[in-house]
Amino acid sequence: MKLYLNKCGIVCALGDSHEQVKRALFAGESGIAPTDAWSPGRVLPLGRVLTALPDGGVLPLGQRSRNNQLALAALAQIRAAVDAAVLRYGSNRIGIVIGTSTSGIAETEAALQAHFTGGALPAEFHYAQQEMGSPAAMLAHELKVTGPAYAHSSACASGAKALASAARLIRMGLCDAVVTGGVDTLCGFTVAGFSALESVSAARCNPLSANREGINIGEGAALFLMTREPAAVALCGWGEASDGHHMSAPDPAGSGARLAITEALARAGIDAAQIDYINLHGTATIQNDAMESRVVHDLFGPAVPVSSTKGFTGHALGAAAALEAALIWLAMQDDNPEGLLPPHLWDGVPDPALPALNVAAPGARLGRPLDWALSNSFAFGGSNATLVLGRTR
Numbered sequence: 001m002k003l004y005l006n007k008c009g010i011v012c013a014l015g016d017s018h019e020q021v022k023r024a025l026f027a028g029e030s031g032i033a034p035t036d037a038w039s040p041g042r043v044l045p046l047g048r049v050l051t052a053l054p055d056g057g058v059l060p061l062g063q064r065s066r067n068n069q070l071a072l073a074a075l076a077q078i079r080a081a082v083d084a085a086v087l088r089y090g091s092n093r094i095g096i097v098i099g100t101s102t103s104g105i106a107e108t109e110a111a112l113q114a115h116f117t118g119g120a121l122p123a124e125f126h127y128a129q130q131e132m133g134s135p136a137a138m139l140a141h142e143l144k145v146t147g148p149a150y151a152h153s154s155a156c157a158s159g160a161k162a163l164a165s166a167a168r169l170i171r172m173g174l175c176d177a178v179v180t181g182g183v184d185t186l187c188g189f190t191v192a193g194f195s196a197l198e199s200v201s202a203a204r205c206n207p208l209s210a211n212r213e214g215i216n217i218g219e220g221a222a223l224f225l226m227t228r229e230p231a232a233v234a235l236c237g238w239g240e241a242s243d244g245h246h247m248s249a250p251d252p253a254g255s256g257a258r259l260a261i262t263e264a265l266a267r268a269g270i271d272a273a274q275i276d277y278i279n280l281h282g283t284a285t286i287q288n289d290a291m292e293s294r295v296v297h298d299l300f301g302p303a304v305p306v307s308s309t310k311g312f313t314g315h316a317l318g319a320a321a322a323l324e325a326a327l328i329w330l331a332m333q334d335d336n337p338e339g340l341l342p343p344h345l346w347d348g349v350p351d352p353a354l355p356a357l358n359v360a361a362p363g364a365r366l367g368r369p370l371d372w373a374l375s376n377s378f379a380f381g382g383s384n385a386t387l388v389l390g391r392t393r
Contacts, residue, residue, distance in 0.1 A: 001170075001171055001228065002228070002230075002234045002236065002392070003166075003167045003170055003171070003226055003227075003228065003234060003235045004226065004227055004228065004229060004230055004231040004233070004234045004235075004392070005224045005225070005226055005231060005233045005234065005235060005325075005329055005389070006081060006224075006225045006226070006227055006229060006231040007077075007078040007081040007082075007224065007225040008077075008078065008222065008223070008224050008326050008329045008330070009073075009074035009075060009076065009077030009078040009181075009221070009222065009223045009224075010074060010077070010220070010221070010222045010223075010323065010326040010327075010330075011049055011051060011070060011073045011074050011220055011221050011222075012031065012047065012049060012218070012219070012220030012221075012222075012313045012316065012323055013030075013031025013032060013033075013047035013048055013049060013050075013218055013219070013220065013312070013313050013314060014029075014031040014312055014313060015031075015051070016049075016051040016073060017077070018077075018330060021326075021327070021330065022330050024312070025309070025312060025327060025330070025342055025343075026340050026342075026343070026362075026363075027362070028343050028345065028362030028363075029312075030204060030311055030312050030345055031047055031048075031218075031312055031313060031314075032045045032046065032047050032204050032205075032216050032218070032311070032312070032313075032314050033045065033046070033048065034046075035048060037186075038186050038187060038188045038191040039188070039191050039192070039195065042195075044191065044195075044200060044202065044216070044217075045201070045202075045203060045204050045205075045216045045314075046186060046191075046216060046217055046218060046219075046314055047216060047217070047218025047219060047220070047312075047313045047314020047315075047316065048186065048218075048219065049070060049185075049219050049220060051073070053066065053069040053070060053072070053073050054069055054072040054073055054076065055069075056068060056069045056072075059138060059141075059142075060141065061124070061126045061128075061129075062126040062127075062128030062129060062134070063128070063129070063134055063137060063138040063141065064104075064107070064124070064126075064129060065103065065104030065106070065107050065129045065130075065134065065185075066104075066106055066107070066185050067100065067102060067103050067104050067106070067134070067135060067183055067184065067185040068104070068134060068135055068138045068183075070183050070185055070219070070220070070221045071098070071135050071138065071139060071183040071221050071223070072138075072142065073221065074181070074183065074221035074222060074223040075139065075142070075143075075179070075223055077223075078179075078223060078224075078225050081225050082094075082143060082177075082179055082225055083143075085176070085177040085225060085227065086143065086144070086145060088176075089176040089177055091143075091144055091145045091146050091147070092145075092146045092147055093147055093175055093176040093177065094143065094145040094146075094147045094175065094176070094177050094178070094179070095145075095147040095148045095149065095166065095169045095174065095175035095177070095178040095179070095180075096136045096139045096140050096143075096145065096147070096148070096149035096150070096178065096179050096180070097136065097148070097149075097150060097151070097152070097162045097163075097165045097166045097169065097178055097179075097180045098135045098136045098139065098150075098151045098152070098162055098180065098181065098182060098183060098223075099151065099152045099153070099154075099157075099158030099159035099160070099161060099162040099181070099182035099183075099318045099319065099321065099322060100132055100134075100135050100151055100152075100153060100158060100182060100183055100184055100318040100319070101132075101153055101155055101156075101158055101184055101190075101317045101318030102184045102185055102186075102187050102189070102190060102317065102318065103129075103130055103131060103132050103133075103134050103135065103151075103153075104129035104130040104131075104134055105130050105187045105189050105190075106185060106186070106187035106188070106189075107125060107129045107130065108125070108127075108129070108130045109187060109188050109189060110122075110125075111125035132151050132153040133149075133150060133151045134151075135151060135183050136149045136150050136151045137149060139179060143179070147169075147174070147175050147178075148169060148174060148175065150165075152165065152318075153318060154379055154381070154383040155317065155318070155379035155380040155381065155383060156281070156283075156315070156317055156318070156320050156321070156377050156378065156379035156380065156383075157240075157321060157377040157378070157379035157383045157384065157385040158182055158317075158318035158319075158321065158379070159181060159182030159222070159318060159319055159320060159321030159322030159323070159324075159325070159377070160238070160240075160321035160322075160325070160375070160377045160385035160386070160387050161240060161321075161383075161385050162180050162181060162182055162322065163180050163181070163224070163226070163235055163238065163321075163322065163325065163387060164238040164240060164385065164387075165180075166178035166180035166224075166226050167226065167235055167238065170226065170227070170228060176227065176228070177225060177226065177227045178225075178226045178227075179223055179224070179225060179226075180223070180224055180226055180322075181221065181222045181223040181224050181319075181322035181325075181326075182221070182222060182316075182318050182319035182320070182321060182322030182323070183220070183221035183222075183223075183318070183319050183322075184219055184220070184221075184316050184317045184318040184319040184320075185219045186217065186218070186219045190217055190317065191217055194214075194215065194217060198214070199214045199215055199285055200214050200215060200216070200217070201213040201214040201215060201216060201284065204216060204311060204345070205283070205284035205310055205311055205314075205315075206284050206311075206346050206347055207280065207282040207283065207284040207289055207308040207310065207311065207344070207346055208280075208282070208284075208289055208293060208308070208344070208346060208350060208351060208354065208357065208359065209284070209346045209347050209348075209349050209350070209351060210349050210350065210351040210352065211347055211349055212284040212285070212286065212289060212346075212351070213284070214283075214284060214285055215283050215284055215285060215310070215314075215315045216310070216311075216314040216315060217314055217315055217316075217317070218310070218313045218314020218315055218316040218317075218320075219314070219316055219319070220313055220316045220319050220323050221319055221322075221323075222319060222322040222323045222325065222326035223322075224322075224325075224326075224329075230392065231392070232332060232333055232334065232391060232392060232393055233328075233329050233332045233333075233389055233390070233391060233392065234389070234390050234392050235387065235388075235389060236267070236268040236269075236270075236372075236388045236389065236390040237263075237264040237265060237266070237267035237268025237269075237270075237387070237388035238263075238264050238267060238385065238386065238387050238388070239259065239260040239261060239262065239263030239264035239265075239266075239267065239384075239385070239386045240260055240263070240383075240384065240385050240386075241255075241256040241257070241259035241260040241263065241384045241385075242256055242381070242382050242383055242384065243255050243256025243257070243382035243384065244256075244381075244382045245382050250287055250288055250291045250292075250378055250382070251291065251382065252287070252290070252291055253291075254291045254292070254294060254295035256378075256382050256384040257291065257292060257295045257376065257378055257384050257386075258295050258298075258299065259384070260376075260384040260385055260386040261295065261299055261374070261376065261386045262299070263386070264374065264386040264387060264388045265374075265388060267388070268372075268388040268390065270372060270388070272299050272300045272301075274371075274372050275300060275304055275372050275373065275374050275388075276304070276305070276339070276366055276370050276371055276372050276373060277304070277305050277306070277307075277328075277331075277341050277342075277360070277366075277370060277372075277373045277374075278296060278300065278304055278305070278306040278307075278373070278374045278375070278376070279306075279307065279308070279309060279324045279327070279328060279342065279373065279374070279375040279376065280292055280293075280296070280306050280307065280308040280376055281308070281376045281377055281378045282307070282308020282309075282310055282344075283308075283310060283315055284308070284310065284311075288378060289351070289354065290351075290353070290354060291378075292376060292378065293354045293355055293357055294354070294355060296357060296376075297355035297356075297357060302355070302356050302357060302358060303358055304358060305341055305358050305359075305360040305364060305366075306344070306357050306358060306359060306360065307341065307342050307343055307344035307359065307360040308344055309323075309324055309327055309342050311344070311345030311346065312342075312345065320377060321375065321377040321385065321387070324375050324377075325375055325387055325389065327342050328342070328370075328373045328375060328389050329389065331370050331373070332369070332370050332371075332373070332389065332391040334369075334393075336369065336370065337368075337369055338365045338366070338367060338368070339365050339366030339367060339368050339369050339370045340363075340364070340365045341360045341364045341365060341366065341370070342360070343360050343361055343362040343363070343364060344359045344360050344361065345362075346359070369391055370391060371390065371391045372388065372389075372390055372391070373388070373389050373390075374386060374387070374388050374389075375387045375389070
């Protein structure tokens with residue numbers, strides 16, 4: 001059974017529409033910019049969403065957060081199709097599965113600061129705003145659907161795991177359609193946390209480079225309507241694995257990453273040679289890039305085009321995998337007959353300790369439509385997930 005990604009809504013540092021995102025992506029224009037908004041006294045390059053967001057005041061108090069406003073912005077792009085699916089299948093047959101890692105933590109930060117200065121939590125704060133399940137509950141409330149609604153919060157693999165879970169709900173017959181993807185917003189907690197791990201770069205991230213120094217944190221939302229109804233792009237395979245090596249470092253041998261990739265290929269029913277393009281997890285940390293490049297080289301060889309798109313959007317954590325799937329979805333549409341590929345932004349200085357990969361430069365293209373793409377997400381705690389997307393026409 002094929003599961004189709006019928007519609008896609010995306011909001012990130014590159015823009016808030018398909019046209020804006022594609023233009024910046026294929027032109028090689030990064031959305032990352034310096035700011036100290038979440039790190040007072042220290043300017044850092046971050047992937048910020050600058051577009052105006054929907055009014056969160058219309059939501060129930062426990063669902064009011066900038067994170068949920070960002071999810072609503074992505075939903076607006078696919079709302080007509082989702083509403084039509086609700087009418088067609090019934091509200092009890094529509095599921096919601098969302099990946100996130102921050103949810104409304106920014107609202108809790110503001111509330112605690114108000115308590116510190118004024119001695120009381122503000123009336124507009126509710127603990128439920130920071131619960132990881134809040135985006136799923138909000139979307140179910142907004143759409144008035146009663147099917148399964150839940151969130152994945154497994155760090156950087158959350159969005160990929162959400163799509164895999166959505167596919168399982170349909171394959172098991174529990175849902176006819178699922179709104180799925182990921183959403184995460186910037187907050188002081190994550191910026192400080194990754195800074196404490198010495199994983200944050202003071203310049204734009206530089207994946208695969210000998211000069212790489214770490215990640216840029218970003219934010220964004222990408223939502224899909226997934227059904228059995230044929231569309232241009234299908235989620236053809238997924239693989240999940242846990243290597244359990246370390247809380248914040250990948251297994252250097254890449255055993256879990258390798259298992260996730262091979263499982264995704266097997267589920268898609270294709271072999272490695274059929275993949276046209278790989279979207280790397282590509283965080284620009286020393287250990288992740290070393291592990292991933294070796295696994296990709298071993299399984300696919302040096303010829304397949306690869307890129308990390310985190311130099312465009314920043315690392316959007318729980319939304320990263322969904323955002324990267326959305327960029328692939330855009331590249332697989334009919335308006336890209338030459339197969340322009342999401343390019344790799346870096347300084348062009350390869351790390352001699354890593355195996356050589358075919359890094360897609362701005363303007364790189366297949367000369368034909370992009371038919372098969374693989375996207376990796378390798379998270380803290382050894383949570384690994386890989387998606388295989390296929391073009392179906």
